Amino acid sequence: MQSKLSDIELIEQTLGGNQSAYADLVKRHQRFVFTLALRFAKGREDAEEIAQDCFIKAYRSLSSFQQQSKFSTWLYSIVYTTAMTFLRKRRLDTSSIDDDESYIQIENKPSGYDEYNVENKSRSYYINQAIEQLLPDDATIITMFYKGEQSLEEIAQVMGIEANTVKVKLFRARQRLKERLERNLKHEVNELI
Amino acid sequence: MNSIEEKLWDYIDGNCPPDEHKAIAMLIEQDEVYRKKYNELLQLNNEFAAMELDEPSMAFSYNVMETIRAEKAKQPLKAAVDKRIILGIASFFVLTLSALVIYMFSAVNWSAGNGVQIPEQLNMQIPHVNTFFTGPVVKAFLFFDLVMGLFLLDHYLRRKTAAKE
Numbered sequence: 001m002q003s004k005l006s007d008i009e010l011i012e013q014t015l016g017g018n019q020s021a022y023a024d025l026v027k028r029h030q031r032f033v034f035t036l037a038l039r040f041a042k043g044r045e046d047a048e049e050i051a052q053d054c055f056i057k058a059y060r061s062l063s064s065f066q067q068q069s070k071f072s073t074w075l076y077s078i079v080y081t082t083a084m085t086f087l088r089k090r091r092l093d094t095s096s097i098d099d100d101e102s103y104i105q106i107e108n109k110p111s112g113y114d115e116y117n118v119e120n121k122s123r124s125y126y127i128n129q130a131i132e133q134l135l136p137d138d139a140t141i142i143t144m145f146y147k148g149e150q151s152l153e154e155i156a157q158v159m160g161i162e163a164n165t166v167k168v169k170l171f172r173a174r175q176r177l178k179e180r181l182e183r184n185l186k187h188e189v190n191e192l193i
Numbered sequence: 194m195n196s197i198e199e200k201l202w203d204y205i206d207g208n209c210p211p212d213e214h215k216a217i218a219m220l221i222e223q224d225e226v227y228r229k230k231y232n233e234l235l236q237l238n239n240e241f242a243a244m245e246l247d248e249p250s251m252a253f254s255y256n257v258m259e260t261i262r263a264e265k266a267k268q269p270l271k272a273a274v275d276k277r278i279i280l281g282i283a284s285f286f287v288l289t290l291s292a293l294v295i296y297m298f299s300a301v302n303w304s305a306g307n308g309v310q311i312p313e314q315l316n317m318q319i320p321h322v323n324t325f326f327t328g329p330v331v332k333a334f335l336f337f338d339l340v341m342g343l344f345l346l347d348h349y350l351r352r353k354t355a356a357k358e
Contacts, residue, residue, distance in 0.1 A: 019258065026254045034249040048249050055257045056264070060355075127244045146241045152208070167208070171199055178237060 007071035015063060022062075026055050029072065032148055033079050039139040040083035042132065050086055054079045069157060076148060077158040080140065087136065126188075130180035138173035145170055197227065201234050282341070289334065 005013070005024070013021035030051065037050035057078050065074055131139050137159075144150045144158065152170070156163040203209040204217045220227040 019261070022261070023254055023258050026257050030249055030253055031246040034253070035246045038247050044247075044249075047247075048253060051249060052253070052257050052260065056260055059261055123240055124243060124245050127240055131244070142241065146244065147246055171202055174202065174237070174241070175198070177241070 008067060011062060011065065011071060014059075022059060025071075029075060030055075032072075032143075033075065035147070036076065036079050036140060036143055037083055039131070039143055040087055040136045046086070050079070050083055054082050057082065069154065072148065073150060073154045073157055076144060076150065077160075080158050083136070083140075126181060126184055127177075130177055130184055133180050133184075134173065134176055137169065138176055141166065141170050141173050142177060197230055198234065201227070201231050204231075205234060205238050282345070286338075289338070 005021075007025065007028070010021045010025045010028075014025070033054055034047055034051045037047040037054070038044070041047040041050055054075070058075055065071065131142060134142070140159070141155060144155050145152075150158070152163045152166045155170075156166045159166065161169075200209070200213075200217055204214060204221075207214075209217065217227075221231045222228070
């Protein structure tokens, strides 16, 4: 069962030497941090590594958290920076053949999904599928806006850009997501026919 | 980039000023094109908001905490009192350096080459600092300073390396 204490109270307890308070913080934010990491890494193993790395980095610099923003905003900025570094490294390490592989990874869903037929697939599944096909920045903005409880200003802080730029990017990301969603659904319908 | 869609997204997000909000609400009510588009975007918005977050493996938080424990992760807790430690060390250096400066000035022969007479009323008795700073004491102090300096440099470089990793 997760703690009902606020993030700030848990941080204070952690700084006071109570490590289980930090475990509660991890449990509280792990799903979102992992999802955000997945927007960049595509593979679950890499995403878990990024997410784990972020929580360790956050723990190391917890005492430098000024509480001028929400803890989640501060944590997501660590996730964003770490994930961007991961992407940069991967671009350096891989050739164009690997890029094709990453596309295949997007198409090949975890085994559980294969058993579903189109009638059973929920709309949410299609949205997640379409988000995975977006560029990392687009997917990140949409995820932070809808699931991270972050305002445009907070997203701007995380990504190190202007709030107005975030607004424009969010608008374009939604358009691309809508197009992807329509294309995927059309494809499924054609397959059925 | 001032399309109907953009205006409607602003309306849905609550990002437009009150006047514009009212105007768009009117348009949705009266204009069929706006109403249709608004309903479509609103449905999309609800679906985006209902998307599910992915779940990491069961052992995720355990792995994080184990890594922290393995890394002797009490370091950041020490860092919580770092400011006081740093202030203490800084004040120690400031005090000792000012003591050295006082000692240096006290060793200067002020009357040499200067015929100015200090009025008797101002002729205060300055304690003879030489009594406090004998040769070996100063050497020991400088040695201590050197060790402390090296210790802080080592600490700083370690933290820098850890941050890079």
